Amino acid sequence: MILDTLANAARYAHLHPLFAQAFAWCGRDEARTCADGRYPLCGEDLFVIVESGVTRAAEDKRFESHRRYIDIQVNLAGSEIMEWMPMRDLAPSDDFAPDGDIRFYHQPPGVPTRLLVRPQEFAIFWPADAHKPCCHPAGSEVRYRKLVFKVAAATR
Numbered sequence: 001m002i003l004d005t006l007a008n009a010a011r012y013a014h015l016h017p018l019f020a021q022a023f024a025w026c027g028r029d030e031a032r033t034c035a036d037g038r039y040p041l042c043g044e045d046l047f048v049i050v051e052s053g054v055t056r057a058a059e060d061k062r063f064e065s066h067r068r069y070i071d072i073q074v075n076l077a078g079s080e081i082m083e084w085m086p087m088r089d090l091a092p093s094d095d096f097a098p099d100g101d102i103r104f105y106h107q108p109p110g111v112p113t114r115l116l117v118r119p120q121e122f123a124i125f126w127p128a129d130a131h132k133p134c135c136h137p138a139g140s141e142v143r144y145r146k147l148v149f150k151v152a153a154a155t156r
Contacts, residue, residue, distance in 0.1 A: 001084050001113075001115075001123065001124065001125055001126070001129045001131075002122075002123065002124040003115050003117065003121065003122075003123050004121065004122060005120055005121050005122075006023070006026055006027075006074065006120045006121070006122060007120070009023040009026070009122070010023070012124065015124075016070065016151055018042060018045060018046045018151050018152070019072070019151065021041060021042060021046060022041070022046060022048070022072050022149040022151060023072075025041060025048060025147075025149075026074055026147060031048075031050075031076070031147060032076060034050055035050070036050050036051055036052050037049070037050055038050075041149075044152065045151070045152040046149065046150070046151055046152065047149075047150050048147050048148065048149050048150070049147070049148040049150070050145075050146075050147055051145070051146050051147075051148060052143070052144065052145045052146075053134065053143070053144060054141045054142070054143055054144070055078070055080050055081075055134050055135055055136045055137065055141055055142045055144060056134060056135065056136065056141075057135070057136055058081065058083060058132060058135040058136070059107070061132050061133075061134065061135060062093065062104045062105060062106075062107075062132065063083070063085060063090055063104065063105040063107075063108070063112075063130040063131065063132045064102050064103065064104050064105070064130065064131060064132070065087045065102075065103050065105070065125075065127060065128070065129065065130045065131070066101045066102055066103075066125075066127055066150075067096055067101055067103070067127055067153075068101045068127075068152060068153060068154075069101055069127070069150040069151060069152060069153060070124065070125065070126050070127065070150075070151040070152075070153050071123075071124065071125040071131070071148060071149070071150065071151075072122055072123075072124050072147075072148070072149040072151060073117070073122060073123050073124075073125070073133055073146060073147070073148050073149075074121075074122040074146060074147040074148075074149070075117045075118060075119050075120070075121050075122070075144065075146050076119060076120075076144075076145045076146055076147065077119055077143070077144060077145040078119070078142045078143050078144035078145065079116060079117065079118045079119070079137040079142055079144070080116075080117050080133060080134050080135060080136075080137055080142065080144050080146075081114050081115065081116055081117070081135040081136065081137050082114075082115045082117050082123050082131055082132065082133045082134075082135070083112040083113065083114055083115070083131065083132040083135060084112060084113045084114075084115060084123075084125070084129060084130070084131050084132075085108060085110075085112045085113065085130050086128060086129065086130065087103075087105075087127075087128050087129065087130045088128070089108060089110070089130075090105035090106065090108055090130050091105060091106045092104070092105055092106075093105055093106045105130055112132070114135075116137055126153070127153055
């Protein structure tokens with residue numbers, strides 16, 4: 001897991017051949033003006049989900065992980081808490097569907113790491129990183145807008 005600002009994004013481009021392309025898209029006008037939805041950037045190896053919504057209480061959300069994709073979650077407006085725990089420390093509640101990329105987990109008995117992600121900041125979650133995004137940052141709802149890049153963990 002990584003938490004940093006977009007101003008430092010170039011530091012992470014060497015970690016994956018598609019990271020630079022994802023971070024470059026963050027600087028385009030389209031990133032701030034396009035409608036919510038899914039946009040292909042490099043076929044199924046890299047796409048972005050533009051999402052707007054309202055944060056929810058952490059206890060109303062579930063941890064998730066992905067087997068095929070690395071998430072780069074970029075906050076554009078509003079703050080949110082993203083909780084993190086290693087996947088190995090959690091018990092699955094809904095396993096991967098045969099053609100799916102998401103697994104959900106039961107609430108852990110321990111206390112997760114809580115990341116406050118503000119506008120112009122991002123978090124990167126690898127397949128072994130369970131995460132719970134879009135949680136209230138200060139105990140009450142916050143409207144947010146974000147980009148969720150899905151980067152193939154294994155490129156073709």
